[in-house]
Amino acid sequence: MDVLDLARWQFAITTVYHFFFVPITIGLSAIVAWYHSRWIRTRDESHLRMAKFLGKLFTINFALGLVTGIVQEFQFGMNWSTYSRFVGDIFGAPLALEALLAFFLESTFLGLWIFGWGRIPERLHAACMWIVHIGTLLSAYFILAANSFMQHPVGYRINPETGRAEMADFVAILTNEVQLVAFPHVITACYLVGGALVLAVGLHKLRQTVTKGGPDTDRRMYRHAARLGAVVVLVSGLGVAISGDLQGKVMTEVQPMKMAAAEALYDTPPEGQCAPFSVLTVAGLGGEDPTHVIEIPCLLSFLGTGSFDGEVRGIADLEADYRASFGDDELTQADTYVPPIAMTYWNFRLMMATGFFAMAVGAWVLWATRKDRVPMQRWVFPIIVLTPLATVLGHSFGWIFTEVGRQPWVVFGEMATHTAVSPSVGASDVWTSMIVFTLLYGGLAVVEVRLLLSYIRAGAEPFEQPRLVEDDEPLEFAY
Amino acid sequence: MDLITIWFVLLAVLWTGYLVTEGFDFGVGMLLPVLDKGGEQQETRRRTMLTTIGPHWDGNEVWLLTAGGATFAAFPHWYATMFSGMYLALLLLLVTLILRNMGLEYRHKRHDREWVRRWDLAIVAGSYIAPFVVGVALTNLVAGLPMTEHTMGSTAYTEFDGTMLSLFTPVAVLGGLTVVAACLTHGAHFLALKTDGPIRQQARSVATRGGLVTAVLAVALFVWLGAQRGTAVSWVVSGVAAVALLAAIAANAKGREGWAFVGTSVTIGLTVVSYFVMLAPNAINGRGDSPDLTLEAAASSPMTLEIMTWAAVVFTPIMIGYTVWTYWVFRRRLRVEHMPEHEPAGAGAH
Numbered sequence: 001m002d003v004l005d006l007a008r009w010q011f012a013i014t015t016v017y018h019f020f021f022v023p024i025t026i027g028l029s030a031i032v033a034w035y036h037s038r039w040i041r042t043r044d045e046s047h048l049r050m051a052k053f054l055g056k057l058f059t060i061n062f063a064l065g066l067v068t069g070i071v072q073e074f075q076f077g078m079n080w081s082t083y084s085r086f087v088g089d090i091f092g093a094p095l096a097l098e099a100l101l102a103f104f105l106e107s108t109f110l111g112l113w114i115f116g117w118g119r120i121p122e123r124l125h126a127a128c129m130w131i132v133h134i135g136t137l138l139s140a141y142f143i144l145a146a147n148s149f150m151q152h153p154v155g156y157r158i159n160p161e162t163g164r165a166e167m168a169d170f171v172a173i174l175t176n177e178v179q180l181v182a183f184p185h186v187i188t189a190c191y192l193v194g195g196a197l198v199l200a201v202g203l204h205k206l207r208q209t210v211t212k213g214g215p216d217t218d219r220r221m222y223r224h225a226a227r228l229g230a231v232v233v234l235v236s237g238l239g240v241a242i243s244g245d246l247q248g249k250v251m252t253e254v255q256p257m258k259m260a261a262a263e264a265l266y267d268t269p270p271e272g273q274c275a276p277f278s279v280l281t282v283a284g285l286g287g288e289d290p291t292h293v294i295e296i297p298c299l300l301s302f303l304g305t306g307s308f309d310g311e312v313r314g315i316a317d318l319e320a321d322y323r324a325s326f327g328d329d330e331l332t333q334a335d336t337y338v339p340p341i342a343m344t345y346w347n348f349r350l351m352m353a354t355g356f357f358a359m360a361v362g363a364w365v366l367w368a369t370r371k372d373r374v375p376m377q378r379w380v381f382p383i384i385v386l387t388p389l390a391t392v393l394g395h396s397f398g399w400i401f402t403e404v405g406r407q408p409w410v411v412f413g414e415m416a417t418h419t420a421v422s423p424s425v426g427a428s429d430v431w432t433s434m435i436v437f438t439l440l441y442g443g444l445a446v447v448e449v450r451l452l453l454s455y456i457r458a459g460a461e462p463f464e465q466p467r468l469v470e471d472d473e474p475l476e477f478a479y
Numbered sequence: 480m481d482l483i484t485i486w487f488v489l490l491a492v493l494w495t496g497y498l499v500t501e502g503f504d505f506g507v508g509m510l511l512p513v514l515d516k517g518g519e520q521q522e523t524r525r526r527t528m529l530t531t532i533g534p535h536w537d538g539n540e541v542w543l544l545t546a547g548g549a550t551f552a553a554f555p556h557w558y559a560t561m562f563s564g565m566y567l568a569l570l571l572l573l574v575t576l577i578l579r580n581m582g583l584e585y586r587h588k589r590h591d592r593e594w595v596r597r598w599d600l601a602i603v604a605g606s607y608i609a610p611f612v613v614g615v616a617l618t619n620l621v622a623g624l625p626m627t628e629h630t631m632g633s634t635a636y637t638e639f640d641g642t643m644l645s646l647f648t649p650v651a652v653l654g655g656l657t658v659v660a661a662c663l664t665h666g667a668h669f670l671a672l673k674t675d676g677p678i679r680q681q682a683r684s685v686a687t688r689g690g691l692v693t694a695v696l697a698v699a700l701f702v703w704l705g706a707q708r709g710t711a712v713s714w715v716v717s718g719v720a721a722v723a724l725l726a727a728i729a730a731n732a733k734g735r736e737g738w739a740f741v742g743t744s745v746t747i748g749l750t751v752v753s754y755f756v757m758l759a760p761n762a763i764n765g766r767g768d769s770p771d772l773t774l775e776a777a778a779s780s781p782m783t784l785e786i787m788t789w790a791a792v793v794f795t796p797i798m799i800g801y802t803v804w805t806y807w808v809f810r811r812r813l814r815v816e817h818m819p820e821h822e823p824a825g826a827g828a829h
Binding site for chain 2: 059060062063064066067068069070071073074076077078079081082084085087088089090091092093095096097098099100101103104105107108109110111112114115116119120159164166167168170422423424425429432433436437440444447451454455471472473474475476477478479
């Protein structure tokens with residue numbers, strides 16, 4: 001593999017790995033904050049216990065999200081220095097603002113929340129977790145604005161003197177139409193992950209208290225968590241579907257090739273005919289007489305344009321277009337303007353399938369736990385394990401789809417990916433860092449999962465009346 | 480001041496913020512196996528030390544991320560050249576920071592000895608290696624890196640042209656060691672200020688010895704680097720930094736722990752300032768006959784710089800405000816007696 005392939009693999013590994021933790025951080029911080037505030041409102045002891053219990057799971061996860069984020073920020077300069085030079089004027093600003101506005105907020109107030117038991121007034125203490133959550137949202141906004149620029153560059157001009165992109169309108173960059181649909185889509189999907197995790201943990205612990213005969217309060221507490229998680233999954237799942245639908249329309253408009261690749265639609269349907277959507281295809285993704293197992297007529301037209309007879313252009317058509325407009329510039333020429341079709345086709349479907357699966361589980365949990373019932377069947381356990389996993393993987397599928405579907409561009413229409421790598425970095429350097437990071441990431445993932453499982457096994461601690469710690473007393477919490 | 484100068488100054492502020500704040504938590508990490516002696520409470524002493532930095536270290540590290548992001552935004556060519564040029568050194572920094580962070584976050588999450596011992600190793604090793612790499616990297620920017628000319632469109636810029644080994648020159652290694660010694664002393668001052676009982680006494684005595692070692696290394700570094708790159712202003716600034724260090728040593732000897740901590744903060748801050756004075760008007764000095772990367776060539780467009788300036792003017796004071804408040808909330812001195820008993824194994828505290 002050459003430096004380009006290696007740098008791409010490393011970017012993919014780092015991003016996908018980083019994104020295992022981010023949605024949990026965003027989704028779970030909101031649920032922890034909600035439980036903490038509910039305790040103050042209602043004085044229901046189980047709410048405080050849940051806030052502390054889920055808070056522990058949150059901090060275990062937060063640590064890994066943070067450290068993988070550092071690698072994410074640094075690798076633009078390390079592996080993609082030509083890209084950084086070309087768009088640094090625009091791309092750097094949201095990154096710097098993300099650190100200044102969001103990262104400080106998240107880490108400082110998380111420190112206050114973790115160590116603040118008995119030290120700060122309780123309302124302020126609960127507010128700390130809400131502030132952490134706001135920090136995660138701000139962070140997501142800025143990084144998605146940067147990513148949306150890569151998908152659909154706006155608010156810039158190319159300076160012929162310096163040969164690079166320069167900022168022309170920062171507000172336009174922050175309100176990029178791609179950004180306005182991507183942000184709600186990603187955020188609701190993060191709540192989906194948080195909800196699925198709480199649903200799974202709650203249901204699992206609920207079943208345990210029934211089997212092992214735990215106290216009635218525990219039973220009520222975990223049942224509440226399972227149902228709360230289910231509601232979050234259903235509501236946010238609806239948000240994911242709606243925002244995803246809007247995003248599909250914007251995407252068809254600004255990146256028609258991505259939509260065509262998502263369906264493996266090679267030929268533009270003839271005038272007056274609509275484009276179908278295939279749920280499954282067993283062969284022929286290469287364009288030669290595809291075998292669609294299930295095909296829904298006109299659905300792709302609807303997904304792409306909002307109208308059942310809207311025009312969706314095919315791959316061959318677009319390829320010819322792009323070749324004509326971009327083929328003779330050093331920065332924009334590429335061997336092909338078609339992204340890897342099988343990757344986009346399957347990731348698009350897997351992304352949607354995981355979301356619908358989680359929503360189905362959410363609805364089922366609400367039904368199965370009605371009137372104090374507990375689903376005790378054997379087959380429920382795999383569902384408990386699979387649901388949060390599916391939602392996290394759903395994010396990965398979505399990111400792989402959106403990033404692979406953008407190829408061969410690093411910045412759509414302005415810079416091809418193969419021109420963006422660092423010229424001074426050798427393949428052995430990238431090999432070294434990729435091997436080191438992959439091993440490190442693998443090891444840390446094992447540690448994190450085992451730690452999470454042992455904390456889930458231990459369950460929520462018994463209720464303890466919060467108290468203010470006097471100066472010579474032991475702390476409520478210390479390392 | 481023009482926008483490029485403002486951003487150069489702001490980067491100096493960010494590096495100062497990083498080394499002054501994370502400097503003391505690095506120091507605390509270095510001192511874990513040093514200040515846990517002389518009693519039966521070895522583990523409780525370590526926990527006490529780590530708890531002094533517990534609420535702060537995560538936020539301290541964000542200064543590094545902000546410095547990285549701000550370099551990207553304000554001086555893209557600087558960011559690109561530095562990060563791709565110092566590739567393997569940065570890899571080392573990232574790996575040690577990751578392991579150290581995981582150690583700080585995970586060490587107390589289980590109570591079996593093997594687990595705690597392994598994460599302690601990550602914390603201690605990371606606390607020495609990371610500031611060393613930062614010291615080497617920053618010293619290289621000033622002392623000079625091997626560079627070549629490249630063009631992009633019609634502009635020329637410079638690109639790193641060397642290997643991992645070209646970073647480890649004698650003066651850069653001295654820079655790395657000085658940063659390590661300074662962080663150790665700074666951390667000892669912090670512990671003396673934030674603890675009570677035996678740890679406080681031992682921290683003060685370690686601080687005196689650490690301070691003297693730092694003074695010798697720092698003076699050698701200032702003279703060596705100054706001889707190559709010094710200007711009148713940089714000599715004055717590094718002179719004041721040295722005086723602040725001596726004052727810190729004296730304050731610590733007299734038991735004025737707050738002033739000693741202020742002293743090492745000033746030393747570290749002024750060292751960064753003297754580095755930036757020696758760097759201007761370049762972003763990276765070229766080694767020998769290599770071309771320099773000038774700030775002018777490295778900078779973003781005026782519009783980006785202007786937007787970023789407004790953001791920094793509005794949000795930096797807010798950020799500093801709540802950070803200071805955190806230090807106020809956790810202002811009390813800690814003793815080993817303040818450590819809560821561990822909860823049952825597996826459950827742990829947070």
